[in-house]
Amino acid sequence: MAQYSRISGSVGLITLKSLPVNALGAVVRQGIVDSLKTALQDPKVTSVVICGQNGVFCGGADIKEFGDSESGPPLIPMIHAIEAGNKPMVAAIEGFALGGGLELALGCHYRIAHSKARLGLPEVTLGLLPAAGGSQRLPRLIGVPAALDLIITGRHVTAAEALQLGIVDQVTDHHTVDAAVKFALSVAGRPLDARRISSYSCPPVSGDLDALFEEVMRKVRRGARGAIAPVACVQAVRAAATLPYARGMERERELMATLFTSGQARALQYSFFAQRAVSRWSTPSGARWDASAPKPVRKVAVIGLGTMGRGIAVALAQAGFPVVSVETQEKQLTEAKRAVSQMLERGAKRRGVAAPLDKMSYSSNIQAVADVDLVIEAVFEDMGLKKKIFQQLSAVCKPDALLCTNTSSLDVDQLASQTRNPELVVGMHFFAPAHVMKLLEVVYGPRSSPQALATAMQLGKKMGKVSVAVGNCPGFVGNRMLKAYVEQAFFLLEEGATPELVDSALEEFGFSMGFFKVSDLSGLDVGWKVRKEDGLALPGVSTGPSARIRQGRRYSPLGDLLCQRGRFGQKTGSGWYQYGKPGGRVATPDPWLHSFLEEYRAQHGLVPRRIDPQEVLERCLYALINEGFRILEDGIAAGPEDIDCIYVFGYGWPHYRGGPMFYAAMVGLPKVLERLEHYYRAHPDVPDLQPCSLLRRLVASGSPPVQKWKEAIKKLHSQL
Numbered sequence: 001m002a003q004y005s006r007i008s009g010s011v012g013l014i015t016l017k018s019l020p021v022n023a024l025g026a027v028v029r030q031g032i033v034d035s036l037k038t039a040l041q042d043p044k045v046t047s048v049v050i051c052g053q054n055g056v057f058c059g060g061a062d063i064k065e066f067g068d069s070e071s072g073p074p075l076i077p078m079i080h081a082i083e084a085g086n087k088p089m090v091a092a093i094e095g096f097a098l099g100g101g102l103e104l105a106l107g108c109h110y111r112i113a114h115s116k117a118r119l120g121l122p123e124v125t126l127g128l129l130p131a132a133g134g135s136q137r138l139p140r141l142i143g144v145p146a147a148l149d150l151i152i153t154g155r156h157v158t159a160a161e162a163l164q165l166g167i168v169d170q171v172t173d174h175h176t177v178d179a180a181v182k183f184a185l186s187v188a189g190r191p192l193d194a195r196r197i198s199s200y201s202c203p204p205v206s207g208d209l210d211a212l213f214e215e216v217m218r219k220v221r222r223g224a225r226g227a228i229a230p231v232a233c234v235q236a237v238r239a240a241a242t243l244p245y246a247r248g249m250e251r252e253r254e255l256m257a258t259l260f261t262s263g264q265a266r267a268l269q270y271s272f273f274a275q276r277a278v279s280r281w282s283t284p285s286g287a288r289w290d291a292s293a294p295k296p297v298r299k300v301a302v303i304g305l306g307t308m309g310r311g312i313a314v315a316l317a318q319a320g321f322p323v324v325s326v327e328t329q330e331k332q333l334t335e336a337k338r339a340v341s342q343m344l345e346r347g348a349k350r351r352g353v354a355a356p357l358d359k360m361s362y363s364s365n366i367q368a369v370a371d372v373d374l375v376i377e378a379v380f381e382d383m384g385l386k387k388k389i390f391q392q393l394s395a396v397c398k399p400d401a402l403l404c405t406n407t408s409s410l411d412v413d414q415l416a417s418q419t420r421n422p423e424l425v426v427g428m429h430f431f432a433p434a435h436v437m438k439l440l441e442v443v444y445g446p447r448s449s450p451q452a453l454a455t456a457m458q459l460g461k462k463m464g465k466v467s468v469a470v471g472n473c474p475g476f477v478g479n480r481m482l483k484a485y486v487e488q489a490f491f492l493l494e495e496g497a498t499p500e501l502v503d504s505a506l507e508e509f510g511f512s513m514g515f516f517k518v519s520d521l522s523g524l525d526v527g528w529k530v531r532k533e534d535g536l537a538l539p540g541v542s543t544g545p546s547a548r549i550r551q552g553r554r555y556s557p558l559g560d561l562l563c564q565r566g567r568f569g570q571k572t573g574s575g576w577y578q579y580g581k582p583g584g585r586v587a588t589p590d591p592w593l594h595s596f597l598e599e600y601r602a603q604h605g606l607v608p609r610r611i612d613p614q615e616v617l618e619r620c621l622y623a624l625i626n627e628g629f630r631i632l633e634d635g636i637a638a639g640p641e642d643i644d645c646i647y648v649f650g651y652g653w654p655h656y657r658g659g660p661m662f663y664a665a666m667v668g669l670p671k672v673l674e675r676l677e678h679y680y681r682a683h684p685d686v687p688d689l690q691p692c693s694l695l696r697r698l699v700a701s702g703s704p705p706v707q708k709w710k711e712a713i714k715k716l717h718s719q720l
């Protein structure tokens with residue numbers, strides 16, 4: 001709702017009231033329309049202030065209403081009525097004014113913001129554009145280049161930047177509504193024509209307008225990788241720059257109509273709520289986010305300063321935690337100190353803040369962690385080494401310190417069993433580079449306490465990560481699913497594809513890099529080492545029937561064969577592609593690799609066939625999705641949202657496709673099932689292609705929408 005009152009004798013005060021973010025749902029819009037009418041009709045009222053309750057102006061249109069048929073007064077005429085009003089309207093912005101919230105403020109004649117407020121038009125992140133006049137008013141107010149920047153990126157600006165850009169008229173450190181009322185009293189009776197942004201023309205740009213838009217559009221198309229909203233945002237701003245306001249509004253509506261019902265908007269809005277859903281974690285044992293208080297974490301240690309440890313230390317220091325970093329190899333320690341300082345300085349420069357160098361301390365002695373509240377072990381993926389470190393930590397640390405491992409696939413429970421307090425051990429699986437990547441898998445073992453899980457989840461949140469609680473199994477969620485995808489990519493090469501074909505299909509789908517390019521970038525030796533440890537990559541088994549079978553199932557030794565030839569990817573100058581020189585970054589197709597594949601197929605009696613991009617996508621993605629269903633069935637992830645967040649924020653899954661499980665629902669579960677059955681018939685020695693029983697059950701129960709899967713999964717557990 002919106003509450004109306006008259007204060008200071010002559011100021012009409014409209015307060016938006018809809019917790020938690022005063023979104024502009026139907027009831028709020030009705031309240032504003034009614035309040036506005038009262039204020040305009042009351043002769044005692046000479047000016048109006050619009051504010052929001054609870055220190056929040058407005059979080060925008062109510063995203064939860066987007067799927068419903070429209071009810072209540074529409075937003076656009078409501079904002080027009082505010083702008084057309086014959087009494088000065090002042091927006092009092094506290095907390096945030098985002099999306100429709102900022103558009104409402106832009107309809108007002110003046111805007112006063114609290115110094116801590118944030119403003120922005122983040123619609124693009126929901127697959128939309130600012131379609132309540134935002135794409136037309138903002139460029140008229142602050143100019144085309146600045147408006148393009150805000151609308152295409154969806155970034156929030158501080159009140160100080162908003163003032164500098166000309167979005168707000170005044171910034172206050174005091175009570176915002178009081179300041180706005182004072183301001184409203186001072187402008188009462190002033191002419192308003194020059195304050196109605198819709199009557200402005202966009203300020204002229206320096207240089208050629210067409211050239212500017214062409215350049216921006218080129219950049220946006222390149223960066224968007226198939227996302228349609230950023231492109232529509234540019235088109236809408238172009239309309240603002242080239243058309244009269246009314247025609248610009250028509251164009252804005254046309255573009256919005258296309259976006260509004262698009263699969264991309266659905267996916268991005270699903271992802272918005274998925275991110276919030278994963279923070280309300282629960283485990284099969286009944287532990288829940290709202291029932292376990294996290295332990296206070298004041299000081300943290302990182303063990304091991306390789307690539308991962310450095311990134312984790314930087315992310316912790318940037319989040320304000322004092323960090324003790326332990327590295328026993330002196331040479332590595334010296335290098336790491338320099339690298340970490342550089343990373344902190346670069347990050348600080350980018351964010352315009354001071355580098356938190358004082359948060360870091362270093363030691364080559366594990367005793368230095370004696371007083372910390374939480375340790376993150378980030379040494380090599382070697383169970384023996386990690387066990388030893390956990391024994392040491394258990395002896396050195398405070399008895400109530402949380403001991404975490406950054407392992408990407410090893411058994412967290414085995415590490416817990418090395419300690420005095422196994423309930424205080426959890427996995428904190430970061431993704432490289434750890435100070436950049438948003439994802440954190442928090443792995444609970446059967447003995448981890450709810451409080452330990454709550455503490456790691458909260459620490460992740462403080463570090464700005466999307467933290468997802470997952471169960472303990474080889475590879476957890478992300479890497480376990482990835483294994484099925486990688487295997488299909490190898491099999492496709494055996495059957496006739498090239499790395500270029502596989503990668504281009506995946507890139508066309510929206511991944512920034514296909515699997516083989518990623519593999520060259522991260523180093524083929526990484527997977528080789530894991531396969532050797534798992535007993536899969538065996539020395540000397542490159543011919544004969546056993547070369548392509550391991551542990552009773554089909555296996556492709558292609559990656560091992562390249563590694564045996566020293567082709568580790570970019571770092572050695574060749575892998576699945578060639579790079580000209582060690583450390584080269586530009587992938588070019590490699591004729592040697594093509595002949596190698598031909599010889600390999602001939603040697604193993606494989607007759608190459610034509611493989612189309614559709615098969616590449618179906619084989620790689622459906623195998624991965626199938627494993628996702630198994631993970632849900634096993635209770636390793638609490639719901640499809642958890643898996644989708646992991647893939648979007650940790651594995652480069654295109655955001656506008658929502659995540660693998662959402663994508664499966666979009667494609668249609670019956671189709672995913674039918675294609676998996678088809679491929680499993682063709683490849684009965686590949687268990688990953690055998691459709692999982694949860695998928696079959698969901699199809700049998702009418703393929704409910706992804707938001708309803710949790711119910712089906714719960715029923716599944718209750719039957720166990």
Ligand SMILES: CCCCCCCCCCCCC[C@H](O)CC(=O)SCCNC(=O)CCNC(=O)[C@H](O)C(C)(C)COP(=O)(O)OP(=O)(O)OC[C@H]1O[C@@H](n2cnc3c(N)ncnc32)[C@H](O)[C@@H]1OP(=O)(O)O
Binds near residue numbers: 276
């Ligand atoms: C068929 C042809 C149709 C033709 C169409 C043409 C018609 C055109 C008319 C449409 C007009 C469009 C108007 C406008 O341009 C569109 C929009 O405004 S879209 C919304 C834009 N706003 C945002 O993107 C902001 C989203 N929210 C946030 O970023 C954050 O929530 C926050 C506001 C910064 C607050 O952050 P936090 O404090 O961390 O809190 P949470 O994030 O946890 O949120 C708390 C709680 O609030 C829920 N929520 C937040 N924002 C909204 C919202 N806008 N609508 C609904 N609900 C919201 C959030 O989900 C949390 O709830 P929970 O999920 O935990 O229950």
